[in-house]
Amino acid sequence: MKKPDPRIIFALVLVLSSFAVIIREDLKLMAGLMLMSILCALAIGVDFRKMFRRLKRLLQLLLVVSILRSIFAPSGTILLESWGIALLTVGGIEMGALVLLRFGLFLTSGAMLTCYPVRMLIQGMVQIKMPYEIAYMISVGVRFIPQLAEELKDSLIALQLRGVVIEDLKLRKKLSLYTYLLLPVVVSSMQNAKELAMSMDMRAFRAYQSRTSFFKLMLCPSDIVILCVISAFAVFMSVVLIMGV
Amino acid sequence: MTGGFSLELKNVRFAYSDNEKRQDFSLYVEHFSPKGCTALMGENGSGKTTLGKLAAGVLRPDSGCVLYNGADIAKRKLGQIGRCVGYLFQEPSRQLFTAHPLTEIAFALELQGISKSEAEARAMELLRQFELEHIIGHTTYTLSRGEKQRLAIAATMVMEPQFFVLDEPTTGLDKRRRNILVQTLHTLLAKNIGILLISHDREFADALHADIRIMDGGRLVDEKA
Amino acid sequence: MTAIEVKNLSVSYDGYDVLRNFSLSVGVGEAVLIRGLSGCGKSTLLHAICGLIPDVIEAEYSGEVLIFGTLVKSLSVAERAKQLGIVFQNPETQLFCDSIEDEIAFGLENICIPHDEMAQRIEQMLKLTNMENFRFASPKALSGGQKQRVVLAAVLALDPKVLLLDEALSQLDRRGKDALREQLRLLRNEGRTMLMVDHDDELMSIASRIVNL
Numbered sequence: 001m002k003k004p005d006p007r008i009i010f011a012l013v014l015v016l017s018s019f020a021v022i023i024r025e026d027l028k029l030m031a032g033l034m035l036m037s038i039l040c041a042l043a044i045g046v047d048f049r050k051m052f053r054r055l056k057r058l059l060q061l062l063l064v065v066s067i068l069r070s071i072f073a074p075s076g077t078i079l080l081e082s083w084g085i086a087l088l089t090v091g092g093i094e095m096g097a098l099v100l101l102r103f104g105l106f107l108t109s110g111a112m113l114t115c116y117p118v119r120m121l122i123q124g125m126v127q128i129k130m131p132y133e134i135a136y137m138i139s140v141g142v143r144f145i146p147q148l149a150e151e152l153k154d155s156l157i158a159l160q161l162r163g164v165v166i167e168d169l170k171l172r173k174k175l176s177l178y179t180y181l182l183l184p185v186v187v188s189s190m191q192n193a194k195e196l197a198m199s200m201d202m203r204a205f206r207a208y209q210s211r212t213s214f215f216k217l218m219l220c221p222s223d224i225v226i227l228c229v230i231s232a233f234a235v236f237m238s239v240v241l242i243m244g245v
Numbered sequence: 246m247t248g249g250f251s252l253e254l255k256n257v258r259f260a261y262s263d264n265e266k267r268q269d270f271s272l273y274v275e276h277f278s279p280k281g282c283t284a285l286m287g288e289n290g291s292g293k294t295t296l297g298k299l300a301a302g303v304l305r306p307d308s309g310c311v312l313y314n315g316a317d318i319a320k321r322k323l324g325q326i327g328r329c330v331g332y333l334f335q336e337p338s339r340q341l342f343t344a345h346p347l348t349e350i351a352f353a354l355e356l357q358g359i360s361k362s363e364a365e366a367r368a369m370e371l372l373r374q375f376e377l378e379h380i381i382g383h384t385t386y387t388l389s390r391g392e393k394q395r396l397a398i399a400a401t402m403v404m405e406p407q408f409f410v411l412d413e414p415t416t417g418l419d420k421r422r423r424n425i426l427v428q429t430l431h432t433l434l435a436k437n438i439g440i441l442l443i444s445h446d447r448e449f450a451d452a453l454h455a456d457i458r459i460m461d462g463g464r465l466v467d468e469k470a
Numbered sequence: 471m472t473a474i475e476v477k478n479l480s481v482s483y484d485g486y487d488v489l490r491n492f493s494l495s496v497g498v499g500e501a502v503l504i505r506g507l508s509g510c511g512k513s514t515l516l517h518a519i520c521g522l523i524p525d526v527i528e529a530e531y532s533g534e535v536l537i538f539g540t541l542v543k544s545l546s547v548a549e550r551a552k553q554l555g556i557v558f559q560n561p562e563t564q565l566f567c568d569s570i571e572d573e574i575a576f577g578l579e580n581i582c583i584p585h586d587e588m589a590q591r592i593e594q595m596l597k598l599t600n601m602e603n604f605r606f607a608s609p610k611a612l613s614g615g616q617k618q619r620v621v622l623a624a625v626l627a628l629d630p631k632v633l634l635l636d637e638a639l640s641q642l643d644r645r646g647k648d649a650l651r652e653q654l655r656l657l658r659n660e661g662r663t664m665l666m667v668d669h670d671d672e673l674m675s676i677a678s679r680i681v682n683l
Contacts, residue, residue, distance in 0.1 A: 007572060022257065028549060048428070063317075063414060068542050084511065103277055105658040110317075117568050119569070119572055120569055129358035138564075140566050142536070143566060145440075146561070150473075150529040151336075151339055153338050154334055154339045154340075157303050157332075157342065158332065158339060158340035159321065159331050159340075159342065159353075159591075160322075160326075160327055161301070161323065161326070161330065161401070162327055162329035162353035162400065162401065162403075162404060163324060163326050163328045163353055163357065163403075163404040164327070164328040164353055164356050164357070164592050165322050165323075165324030165325055166322075166324060167322055167324070168322075168324070169356070173356060177356075180343065180352070181342070182341035183341070183342050183343060183344065183386070184339050184340070184341060184342060187338055187386045188336075188338060188339070191338075192562075194526065194527070195558065195560055195563035195564070196564075196566065197526050198517075198520075198522050198526050198527075198558065199563060199566075199621075200566070201522065201525075201547070201575055202520060202522075202550075202555070202556050202625075203551060203577035203580065203624060203625065203628065204547050204548050204550075204552065204580040204581050204628065205550035205576075205580050206547060206575050206580070207546070207547040207548035207551065207581055208548065208580075208581075208582060209581050210581050210587065211579045211581070212578075212579050212583060212584065213579055213580060214571070214572070214575035214578070214579060214585065214588050214592070215572065215575070216588070230438045232598045234553070286644070288645070289613055289643055289645075290613075307614035371547070374565055388507070389509055391508070416640070416641055417503070417559070417637075417640050417641060418507075418508070419507045419508045419670065420507075420669070421507050422507075422508060445643050445644055
């Protein structure tokens with residue numbers, strides 16, 4: 001099946017993440033929203049195995065938040081107690097779950113966007129009237145992140161090959177190492193930025209207020225149907241929230 | 246290598262498991278024991294940089310072993326390996342960490358607990374040895390590529406490594422700077438420091454009287470052309 | 471007719487002279503090679519000719535650069551792109567799109583070429599640089615030499631009257647160098663005006679005139 005237009009996904013992400021922020025304490029509603037976003041993500045083709053690997057770390061966060069909430073704002077049945085202090089309460093777990101779901105929603109939303117080539121996303125942004133300079137700035141930034149990571153890796157290797165055994169250093173010295181890594185990264189980023197600017201400039205970037213596009217996004221009928229469904233969903237959720245059902 | 250240090254790779258296998266771009270690549274080297282100055286040559290993607298990184302302990306083999314003086318380095322930390330191996334990256338600015346040439350050489354010593362004054366004295370001595378005194382007042386990142394390379398080599402020399410791996414050192418160097426680099430490397434060879442040169446620059450390899458080994462498709466193809 | 475006229479150009483960075491009173495004129499149809507060691511001001515000269523100094527690169531500068539009789543400073547971005555195309559040294563920072571097709575289209579989109587003409591020019595450029603089979607490939611998947619050919623295609627798509635090359639071969643391996651040099655030879659034989667700078671003698675066979683800096 002053809003993927004929906006990226007602009008549809010922008011709308012979906014906007015709706016999902018807004019509600020993730022708006023919903024305060026209703027765990028059931030949040031869980032419903034999460035289910036909905038997982039279904040959407042599956043339909044678009046998000047690789048969930050990769051996502052779950054990332055989510056594993058979030059599970060620890062859930063535990064920490066639950067414990068903190070239980071200790072400092074105990075509510076509901078106490079599940080675990082020590083010297084008269086509630087360590088884990090039902091209310092605490094609920095709050096932890098809310099935080100987890102909220103993060104999960106942001107993650108799935110982000111993952112949906114990464115299913116599209118950068119070029120399509122830029123074009124989507126441009127066609128919803130975002131200035132193309134900004135759209136390009138974002139895309140160039142994103143594109144250079146992997147290169148930056150590779151450079152950082154090389155620098156870290158080079159630093160160790162200077163005879164610095166990182167594993168044996170005391171924490172304070174270990175931290176000071178990071179200031180050393182900063183210089184090569186900053187220098188190369190600035191150099192890259194300069195070279196990119198020259199290259200783009202000479203290929204007439206920002207020659208005019210607007211530019212034509214060889215590649216264009218077109219909404220097809222199924223996109224419009226999906227957009228209607230998303231709007232209906234947004235209205236429905238708003239009603240539920242306002243009425244407090 | 247001569248002078249008591251030996252580097253040996255035995256039955257080394259390696260593949261990039263996490264790199265989609267190089268999924269078809271696999272390296273196998275039955276036995277490789279470079280002496281003196283050895284140049285690895287071959288097309289892009291033939292595995293010469295990979296072999297260089299394996300020799301320097303930067304990459305670890307999937308199976309087989311890398312031996313320094315007969316001892317397997319599998320359990321050594323990279324920082325410990327750095328005390329016998331130097332590595333020059335193709336892009337020298339990735340291995341310059343401070344703004345001043347003198348501190349560039351001295352800081353690694355200081356991190357190991359050597360006093361600032363002694364570290365700087367040794368740094369000064371190295372700058373002199375590599376004829377880099379004229380760059381002392383400059384900032385490292387405004388130096389020319391050739392000077393950055395020689396500073397990186399000098400900085401690595403504080404650890405008194407016993408061999409050096411150089412990855413495409415002549416990229417972007419003009420003739421005059423290439424000749425200066427040849428001289429610098431001859432100084433290393435004179436000190437009995439082994440050199441493993443990764444390059445496609447035949448002229449440069451010949452200027453170092455390197456033993457030339459050719460790689461293709463992740464294998465050493467042993468015709469000494 | 472003169473394509474490029476440099477008159478008494480001096481450039482210095484932080485009080486450090488890089489070029490002093492340099493003059494040069496390049497006629498239409500000429501292929502001039504400027505030779506000199508690193509740091510002698512070759513790249514600086516090209517940057518000044520393109521008007522990148524002082525716009526993108528900060529430097530003190532005096533003198534004049536005329537492109538077909540017009541001061542480079544007074545050219546608009548679009549006009550300049552139609553007069554001058556430049557291939558820089560580092561292929562990594564000259565490619566920033568998802569596909570080769572996009573890369574070639576980038577400049578054309580900027581000067582608002584209509585869709586059909588764009589399609590035609592993209593086709594031509596892919597053919598010219600022998601990159602037809604890579605049209606939808608990502609630049610990341612290409613070798614250094616192929617990348618530089620894509621840059622060349624992207625620059626030539628704008629059909630600049632003068633092609634500038636800033637050590638365009640220096641970061642490539644032998645095979646990449648040979649392929650790109652052949653491309654350039656074809657362009658020169660077609661009579662394209664070229665100004666090249668290089669620290670090696672690799673482009674000598676293409677040059678119609680050599681200037682030592």
